[in-house]
Amino acid sequence: MIKYRGYIFTVSPKEPGTEILIAELGEAGFESFVENEEGVSAYIQEVDWNDAILEDIQILNSDEFQISFVEEVIEQVNWNSEWEKNFNPIQVDDLVSIRAPFHENPNLQYDIVIEPKMSFGTGHHETTHMMVQQLMEMDLTGKKTLDMGCGTGILAIFAEMKGANPIDAIDIDNWCYENSIENVERNNCKNISVFEGDAALLKNKHYDVIIANINRNILLNDMAHYMNCLNAGGTILFSGFYQEDIPYIDAEVTKYGLKLDKTIERNNWVSLKYNR
Numbered sequence: 001m002i003k004y005r006g007y008i009f010t011v012s013p014k015e016p017g018t019e020i021l022i023a024e025l026g027e028a029g030f031e032s033f034v035e036n037e038e039g040v041s042a043y044i045q046e047v048d049w050n051d052a053i054l055e056d057i058q059i060l061n062s063d064e065f066q067i068s069f070v071e072e073v074i075e076q077v078n079w080n081s082e083w084e085k086n087f088n089p090i091q092v093d094d095l096v097s098i099r100a101p102f103h104e105n106p107n108l109q110y111d112i113v114i115e116p117k118m119s120f121g122t123g124h125h126e127t128t129h130m131m132v133q134q135l136m137e138m139d140l141t142g143k144k145t146l147d148m149g150c151g152t153g154i155l156a157i158f159a160e161m162k163g164a165n166p167i168d169a170i171d172i173d174n175w176c177y178e179n180s181i182e183n184v185e186r187n188n189c190k191n192i193s194v195f196e197g198d199a200a201l202l203k204n205k206h207y208d209v210i211i212a213n214i215n216r217n218i219l220l221n222d223m224a225h226y227m228n229c230l231n232a233g234g235t236i237l238f239s240g241f242y243q244e245d246i247p248y249i250d251a252e253v254t255k256y257g258l259k260l261d262k263t264i265e266r267n268n269w270v271s272l273k274y275n276r
Contacts, residue, residue: 003045003046003073003074004032004043004044004045004046004073004074005043005044005045005046005049005053005071005072005073005074006041006042006043006071006072006073006074007041007042007043007054007069007070007071007072008039008041008069008070008071008072009021009039009040009041009042009067009068009069010038010039010067010068010069011038011039011040011065011066011067012065012066012067013065014037014038014039016267016268017039017059017064017065017067018035018039018040019267019268020059020065021039021040021042021057021059021060021067022040022042023215023241023242024056024057024058024059025042025057026215026240027215027216027217028044028053028054028056028057029044029048029049029053030042030043030044031043031044031045031173039067043074046073089103089106090125090128090129091106091108092129092132092133092136093133093136094108095108095109095110095136096108096109096110096111096112096132096136096158097110097111097112098112098114098128098132098154099111099112099113099114100113100114100115101113101115101186110158110161112154112157112158112161112187113183113186113187114152114153114154114157114183114186115179115182115183115186126266126267126269127213127239127240127269127271128154128155128213129266130239130264130265130266130269130270130271131155131211131213131237131239131271132154132155132158133264133271134237134262134264134271134273135155135158135159135162135211135237136162137262138162138209138235139163140159140162140163140164140209141162141163141164142163142164142165143163143164143165143208143209144164144165144166144167144206144207144208144209144231145159145164145165145166145167145168145207145208145209145210145211146167146168146169146170146202146205146207146209146210146211146229147159147167147168147169147170147211148170148199148202148210148211148212148214148222148226149170149171149172149212149213149214149218149240150169150170150171150176150180150194151171151176151179151180151213152176152179152180152183153169153179153180153181153183153184153192153194154183155211155213156169156180156184156189156192156194156211157183157184157187157189157192159209159211160189160190160191160192164191164209165191166191166192166193167191167192167193168192168193168195168205168207169184169192169193169194169195170194170195170196170197170198170201170202171194171196172196172197172198173196174196177194177195177196180194181194198222199222199225199226200225202225202226202228202229205229206229206230206231207229207230207231207234208231208233208234208235209234209235209236209237210226210229210230210234210235210236210237211236211237212226212236212237212238212239212240213237213238213239213240214240215240215241216240216241216245216248216249219238219240219241219249220248220249220252223252223253223256227253227256227258230276231276232276233275233276234275234276235261235273235274235275235276236253236258236273236274236276237271237272237273237274238253238271238272238273238274239269239270239271239272241269241270242268242269242270243265243268243269243270245270246263246270246272249272250272253272253274256276257276258274258275258276259274259275260272260273260274261273261274261275
């Protein structure tokens, strides 16, 4: 059974402290977040943890925020239970709903039903919201598409609803892999193949559209893999980082001759669209 190390953070002021803390913890390897009235609980697999894991979390040393925490070692978390207590349905531009089976259907044009095994903080919802907005404006009909770091499979599912075919959804985390399969089936998708692994799976693959909603460090580390499998005339969408991270992403992407087409910002989170 997978063991997790959990940190329960009390943050003051809660906003934007919690958002900044989640972003920095995500870059350090924390994979799951549950927000509450006082701050956030953050979880990292025991095998990925070390006793210096918090040393590079800059906000913990900031004079602008008061942050305290308690630490615990826990067995595998029931993310469904935690998520149900904290997650609200998402609506994007009155066109797309992202909800759980127990939420009422708002009868929008697109309805995505998920029941994740992992819980993500507000940052996840911000980036998902922006990526859905990017995809909404694109003609995906018949486009071979990759959802890298698919998480719950939301973006792959929406891509199929928009006509993409075929679609590969990849995540390194076993729970995400299994959960994406469940959500693909729950939404009656027929054109999505889900794989467990990292960017090494992209060898000899080629795509018209790449979706990568992952933290900055992983994006930069794996950029060559993405560029090598993006077809001529293709589009790549990035999110999972803050506005101040744009220069790092842009400098790396433009090395490969891609042009920035559209930037969306939401509460300092950003999504970038590049065309080849």
